[in-house]
Amino acid sequence: MPDATARPLEPDAWAALARARHSVRDFRPDPVPEPVLREVLGDAITAPSWSNTQPYRLAVASGPLRDRISGELCARFDAGMRARRGGPVERARVAITRTGLPDGDFRVPERYPDDLQPARVACGRGLYEVLGIDRGDLPARDRQMRRNFEFFGAPTVVFLFVHGGLREYAVLDAGVLLQTLMLAAHARGLGTCAQGALAIWAGPVRSAFEVPPQYRLICGVSLGYPSAEPVNAFRPGRAPLEDVLLAPRDA
Template sequence: MPAGQQEMTRADAPVVTHGPDSHAVDSVIRRRFANRRYARRPVSQQMITDILEVARFTPSGANIQPWRVYVLAGPEKDKVSQALLRAHTDERDQHASEYAYYSPELPEPYLSRRNEFGRIFYGSLGIAQSDLAARAGQTAKNYGFFGAPVGLLLTIDRRLATGSWLDLGMFIQTVMIAAGARGLQTCPQETFAKYHRPLRELLPISAEEMVVCGISMGFAEEADTRGLMPKVAVGEFTTFVGFADATEGDPSWDTAKT
């Protein structure tokens, strides 16, 4: 395991301070993981609408709100999945994402983390990392939204700048948290960006929109916690400056007394 990554499960990481909603919110955030196995149980349009009703309160620079979402279910979702799977199987070299998700040369420590991801991910699926056919088969499952009853596709206006991608990322996480609070699991997926051309043939995606990613969403098939990813410890990515003591965030601290 690369330096700084914690092996402990998500539930037992130390949290000392509590607020009125911290247990519920922390628990939803900690229980979220990239779920790739879904039950057939359907999810209603109302539930998705409720999730988006919450997510629309995501902040964005100058309140631009750059997100655009396509929500797919039923036979229409299947039609999209089949088209993408066909493209992926027959002509994958003819397709390319309109943006680079990964740097072509990952520096450390990111390279080690990605290697660790590969070991855990394929290990949890019983796939040897050298087994390219099995790995390709796993990648293909992305296009069926891993069997989830609902698939979301997110786009952004290509005329916007990098800052708006921050806003979209926050929106995506808010969607996943609101879904998690309703007992749903999710998986964000950049793999959809590659097949934006077949997507444009099936959905009313305008020329200005760039396909950024998808999200699989549904109830989990089972409590599938295999392959949980280790997370870097707070001290590895944080520099605290100017803290004298721990009074802030402590609910027993009463401003009236000061």
């Protein structure tokens, strides 16, 4: 019989950790000490996976490498934005040179499904409100989007790759790893922001690391110590549990 009283961690302590984790979108420049980084990554890889295949790889960048990747991603973002917001000449230039066009391993959804769109809009609205950005202020919105590629000032960024041969199962496993990593970081006073935006352009990351061809970039995670900026107070709520639970059909 399992010991029902055995508790590896007080449930309240676990709940406090899980509930207090949130996305951090402004970091102090203080570096993450190497031993702490290793602990976080070591905890992350304890995540369970499909047949224990661990179908993912991590690429970590700090210091000059982090700066170089950030610079290259920002250059692509800027080129893409010039095309988007610019006139026909700028659009033609991008079409010819292809600079700024996404080269990610996965296609980022342009349109969200209708039933998910309200949550997306509410999240964006809440974030802009905390940042004091008017929804109609496109330059300010672009600047905020660009912060993704500056890793929100984080000293370290972790890129997450999944094995293409396991399709959605590798992506599922990567999600489990991602949350384990974020909680491991949070337990050590670090902040994180998972960023799908960091997979829009794969070129700068692929060229910086030895990435086996079967691995595809799915997202990045900025990692560092949270600043006291108001943006870090943003806490998007969750749908009530009743909305997530499916009702049983009548017997």
